[in-house]
Amino acid sequence: MIERLQAGSSFLLLLIALLVGASPVQADELDHLRSKGKAVIGVKADYPPWGFRDPEGRLIGMEIDLANDLGRRLGVPVEIVAVQSANRLEALRQGQIDILIATTGDSASRRRIVGMVEPHYYASGVNILASRTLQLMSWEQMKGAPICAKQGTYFNKAIARRYDLDLRIFKETRQAKLALKDRRCIGFLFDDSAIAADLLTPEWQAYTMPLPTLDETGWAVGLRQVAMGGPLERLVSDAVADWHRSGLLLELEAKWGIKQTAFLASMNRLWSARDADGNAVCRRGADGSFPAECRPTRLETQQTTVRTPGQLEKWVKSLGLNLTILYDPYDREQFLRGLGNTILLALGCIVLSVTIGIVGAWLLGLRFAPVRWLATAYVEFFRYTPPLVQLYFFFFGIGAMMPLVQASNGVETPLLGGFTWAVIALGVYAGASNTVIFRTGIDAVPRDIHDSTEALGYSPLKAYALIILPLALRNCLAALNANLVNIVKATGLASAIAVPELLYVTNQIWPEEGNTVEMMNVLLITFFLLVSVLVYAMHRLERRLRIPGAA
Known part of the structure; x- marks a missing residue:
C-alpha cells in the first residue's frame, strides 16, 4: 500500500518541481x-x-x-x-x-x-452583517445557523470551527450580500470595517453589526x-x-x-x-x-488547539506534499462532505435529467401540435443557454420568489436551498439534451414495430413504456452515456451558489493552506474516479441490454 502511495505521489512532486522551477x-x-x-x-x-x-x-x-x-x-x-x-x-x-x-x-x-x-x-476584526429584526446578542446564538461568507477570507475556517457555523461561501462579495437579502443566510461574516462602511449607505439601513468584533488582525x-x-x-x-x-x-x-x-x-x-x-x-x-x-x-x-503531527502527517510532509485532507480533521471532514454532496448531486441530476428526457421525448412525438411546440421550446431554450446562467436564474431569480419556512432555530429561510436548486437547474439543463437523445433513439426504432403495437391493441403510452422506450434506449445508450458524464463533470458549477460540493470545498482549503498543486490534483483524480464509475456502470448496462445475436 505504501509503495502505491509513494508511486502516486511522485507525479505530484514532479508538478511541484516544475512550478517552482518556472519562477x-x-x-x-x-x-x-x-x-x-x-x-x-x-x-x-x-x-x-x-x-x-x-x-x-x-x-x-x-x-x-x-x-x-x-x-x-x-x-x-x-x-x-x-x-x-x-x-x-x-x-x-x-x-x-x-x-x-x-x-x-x-x-x-x-x-x-x-x-x-x-x-x-491597517487592522480589522470579524463581525456579521445581519437584519435588525433578528436581534442577535451573541456568537453562540448562531451555532448551526446558515451564514454567508466570502471565499478566501482568513477567518472563515477559524470562526466556523469555533462557533460551529454552517458557512455558505460565495466567490464574490455581491453574491454573498444578495444571498443575505434573499434570506439564504441569517448574516454575512465579513471584515468589521467593511461592514461599518456598508452601514453608512442607504442600501443597508435595515441591517446592523450586532455582535462583538472578534480577532482583530493586522493587514x-x-x-x-x-x-x-x-x-x-x-x-x-x-x-x-x-x-x-x-x-x-x-x-x-x-x-x-x-x-x-x-x-x-x-x-x-x-x-x-x-x-x-x-x-x-x-x-x-x-x-x-x-x-x-x-x-x-x-x-x-x-x-484553536495544539495538534501534534501524527505519523501519516510526518510521512506525507517528508514527500514534500501538503495534503491536509489526510491529517487535518477539519479539512478532511470538509472534503468528505464535499465528496458526499457531489455524489448526491450527480445522482439527483442523473435521475431528474433522464426522467425529463423520457417524458420530453414522448411529448415531442405527440400529434397534438401545441404540446410539441412547448416541448421543442423547452429543448431549444435550455440547450442554447449556459448552465451557469440557468443556475443563477433558478437560485437568485425564481428562488427569491419562493415562500419562507421557519427552521427549528426560528430563522426563516427560503423553502428550497442551494442544493435543491442545483439539482433542478443542472437536471433541467441536461434533460433538454436527453430529450433529443431519447427522441433520436425512438426515431431509430423501425416503423413496423410502432405499427405492431397498435395492432396488438396497446395504448400509445403503454406501447411507449413497454416496447418503444426499451428499444430506443439500446439505440441511444452511447449518446446518453456521454451526456451523463458531462452532467457529473458540471456539478462543480454548484459551487457558484455555495453548494458545498468538491470544487467548493477544494476552493476553501487551498487558499489558506497554500497547497494549490496538491488539491488541484486531488480534485482532478477524484472526478476521474467518479466519472470512471459512471462509465463502467453504463457499459455494464449496455451489455445487459444488448440484443442476443446482435453485433
Whole structure:
C-alpha cells in the first residue's frame, strides 16, 4: 500500500518541481522591478472604500492611493491589477503581481505562502452583517445557523470551527450580500470595517453589526518570499512606517469616509513619538529592524488547539506534499462532505435529467401540435443557454420568489436551498439534451414495430413504456452515456451558489493552506474516479441490454 502511495505521489512532486522551477529567483527584487520599468500591484476591486471601481470602471480607493504612493517611492510606474480574495496569494507567489495591497490579513498560515511586511498598515476584526429584526446578542446564538461568507477570507475556517457555523461561501462579495437579502443566510461574516462602511449607505439601513468584533488582525503588504530580507522589503517597510508617522493613513481614512480606527490613531502616536534626545522612538536598530513594540504583530491563528503531527502527517510532509485532507480533521471532514454532496448531486441530476428526457421525448412525438411546440421550446431554450446562467436564474431569480419556512432555530429561510436548486437547474439543463437523445433513439426504432403495437391493441403510452422506450434506449445508450458524464463533470458549477460540493470545498482549503498543486490534483483524480464509475456502470448496462445475436 505504501509503495502505491509513494508511486502516486511522485507525479505530484514532479508538478511541484516544475512550478517552482518556472519562477527564477531574483537576487534583488527591487533591482528587478526597476529594470523591468514598472511595479505590478494587486488590489481589491470589490471592497469599497479600500478598492472598487468608479462609474467609468477605474480602480479607486484607499489602497489604490497607497499603491500609487508606493510606486512613487519605488521610482517606477505602477500597474494596478484587480485580484480576488481567493487568488491574491497565488497571484503573488506565481509572480503575476509584484506587490499585494489587498486587505490581506496577516496570519501564520499565509506567511508560509508569501512574505508579510511589518509594520501592518491597517487592522480589522470579524463581525456579521445581519437584519435588525433578528436581534442577535451573541456568537453562540448562531451555532448551526446558515451564514454567508466570502471565499478566501482568513477567518472563515477559524470562526466556523469555533462557533460551529454552517458557512455558505460565495466567490464574490455581491453574491454573498444578495444571498443575505434573499434570506439564504441569517448574516454575512465579513471584515468589521467593511461592514461599518456598508452601514453608512442607504442600501443597508435595515441591517446592523450586532455582535462583538472578534480577532482583530493586522493587514500587511505582501511580497514574494524571495524578497523578504532584501532591499524591496526594507523600502516597503519604510514606506508603511512613514504612512503611520506622517499621518497619511489617517488622512486617507478621512478622505474615503472611513470611521477613524483606534489602531491607526495609536500607530500614528507611536511612530511620531520622540525620545529625550529628540530621536524617533521607532527607528531601525543596529540589526536593521524596527523595535518590536513599534510593529505590534496581530496575527490571526488558524489552530484553536495544539495538534501534534501524527505519523501519516510526518510521512506525507517528508514527500514534500501538503495534503491536509489526510491529517487535518477539519479539512478532511470538509472534503468528505464535499465528496458526499457531489455524489448526491450527480445522482439527483442523473435521475431528474433522464426522467425529463423520457417524458420530453414522448411529448415531442405527440400529434397534438401545441404540446410539441412547448416541448421543442423547452429543448431549444435550455440547450442554447449556459448552465451557469440557468443556475443563477433558478437560485437568485425564481428562488427569491419562493415562500419562507421557519427552521427549528426560528430563522426563516427560503423553502428550497442551494442544493435543491442545483439539482433542478443542472437536471433541467441536461434533460433538454436527453430529450433529443431519447427522441433520436425512438426515431431509430423501425416503423413496423410502432405499427405492431397498435395492432396488438396497446395504448400509445403503454406501447411507449413497454416496447418503444426499451428499444430506443439500446439505440441511444452511447449518446446518453456521454451526456451523463458531462452532467457529473458540471456539478462543480454548484459551487457558484455555495453548494458545498468538491470544487467548493477544494476552493476553501487551498487558499489558506497554500497547497494549490496538491488539491488541484486531488480534485482532478477524484472526478476521474467518479466519472470512471459512471462509465463502467453504463457499459455494464449496455451489455445487459444488448440484443442476443446482435453485433
